[in-house]
Amino acid sequence: LVDSPIFAGKYFRKFDLTQDDKVSVTLNVMADQPEDLAATDAQIEAHKNLVKQANLLFGSHHYAHYDFLLALTNKLGGIGLEHHQSSENSGPRGYFTHWDKTFGMRDLLAHEFTHSWNGKYRRPDGLWAPDFNTPQRGTGLWVYEGQTQYWGYILAARAGLMTVPQVKEALAEVAAVYDNRQGRQWRPLIDTTNDPIIAQRSPESWRSWQRSEDYYSEGQLVWLDADTLIRKLSGNTKSLNDFAKAFFGTNNGSVVTSTYNFDEIVKTLNAVQPYDWAKFLHERLYNTSTHAPLDGFTRGGASVVYTEKPSDYIKSYSDLRHVSDFMFSLGLTVSKKGTVSEVLWGSPAWQAGVTRDQDLVAVNGVSYDPDALQDEITTAKNKDAAPIELLLRDGERYHTVSVTYHGGLRYPHLEGNTQLLDTMLAPLGAQKDAAGK
Ligand SMILES: [Zn+2]
Known part of the structure; x- marks a missing residue:
């Protein structure tokens, strides 16, 4: 029961990813709508390549059969959970149908698959216990998760689930x-x-x-x-x-x-x-x-440099998380509903007293809109420009903060x-x- 999870859905397709070694690997996809299951041959080929590349990398496998469970849904909470011979994964409805826009999460299956080797087969001694009553210690997670995170991206690129430029971004x-x-x-x-x-x-x-x-x-x-x-x-x-x-x-x-x-x-x-x-x-x-x-x-x-244009990866990742990213300029991210979801410690927004979970109501006297905030940050590049005024709502209280910032939009790239x-x-x-x- 512990290693045999079940996903169920009204709309379902099963894809065979088995390689020449005849050890069964399947991709089992559940979706909210039948059209979300419209995978192309090239997309399935990339998933087959994931199995091929993992086997070439590790030179082994540690499952009698492996079953990817993948839910393409807005209804379930997000999940990526490893098991020895399967994994539970969820993705956006456009996983296949908006392939060029949803790549920001496409290291997920590579990550969870890697865990069959790194985590389930080989495990840090502190994370192994003879029964479920014995506490575990996570000291080895920098290998269990850290190296899995690493191979997740590398294998996603090698398989073609993400392009090389996307992984570099x-x-x-x-x-x-x-x-x-x-x-x-x-x-x-x-x-x-x-x-x-x-x-x-x-x-x-x-x-x-x-x-x-x-x-x-x-x-x-x-x-x-x-x-x-x-x-x-x-x-x-x-x-x-x-x-x-x-x-x-x-x-x-x-x-x-x-x-x-x-x-x-x-x-x-x-x-x-x-x-x-x-x-x-x-x-x-x-x-x-x-x-x-x-x-x-x-x-x-x-080297990592910052430019005014967000990379395609940042766009995809921000869309998937439903946030607008101003992390390396003003120092905050804002949810689609206008709530500040994160503030970077030491950033201009932090210095002005902005904190997480406040609602960003208006920017320079105009209702908040991510594109308008981008414009205001760009306008404030002028050294003589006035501070950017943010009207924030904290429960029932409203207050305005002035953010002094002239650095313009900043998004990371490799150069x-x-x-x-x-x-x-x-x-x-x-x-x-x-x-x-
Ligand atoms: Zn993991």
Whole structure:
């Protein structure tokens, strides 16, 4: 019962993703409306490629059969939940029919599939218990979720679920979010592995100061850092692909959980590429710092820059979350209903006293509208421009704050040489270097 979830829906299609090894993999799609099930052959091919690329990466599988459950619905709450031989996933109604607009969540199936290897088969020893009465410790979540987050994006690109430019835009957004997260100054990444216990899986109010389950996406940046470092040190003959095969690819076909500890991670990394990996990981997990670990970008000659145009990824992701993103300019996001959903600690909005859950009623005396706020931010680029006046509603009380800001709209992008990333995101089997063998 624990590993056999059920999704039910009136409209249903089943797609066979089975590879040459004849081990059954199926994509089971439930939808609100029959037209939402209109998947094209190319779209199903990308899902087949996910299975192919995962098997090439890990060199094994740990399921007798695997069943993706995917609900395309506005009626259910969002879910992405891993099981050993299946996963529960939900997506927007336009998952297939608005393929070019809904890619902002299309690492999801790759993420949950990866968990069959990373999380269900190989599991940090603190997260394994002989029964459901024994408490678990989440110290190893930076591998369980962090590296899964990493492979989720990489496999999405290799399979064609997302394009390479889309994944690079997604990585730029992750880099920007964590580089601007001021909570890192007092709270080391490893401490965020306690968040599922402290916060019941819902971020605290001041996410950028209190931090949240940062081991997911900052963990992803740590693994990007490690992957590029292995590639550099080995002269592009080794990569994190080799780690994945060595660590997760053992005992092909076995569904028995195999536990590990920090030392085994270090030992396996050292077997791939000798280096002081214990120090590397300790610095990134246990130290506080002012900046996110972004060497995974700079090592290949890329850097995160901010421009006035949002990337397609930010547009897709913001639409899926029903928010307007002004995070790196004024320092806030606003829901479609006009409620401030997040305020960046230390940002101009924060300095003016804006807090989460206030309603943004008007901007410079005119009813709030995301496009109009964009225009006002752009107009305020002029150094002589007056502060931007925000009329906020807090329950039954209204008040106005003045935000002094002349920096214009700012959205993250990757600039410079991204050739190394392109190589890493290319499908296995098509790469000629040893890292892709
Ligand atoms: Zn996960």
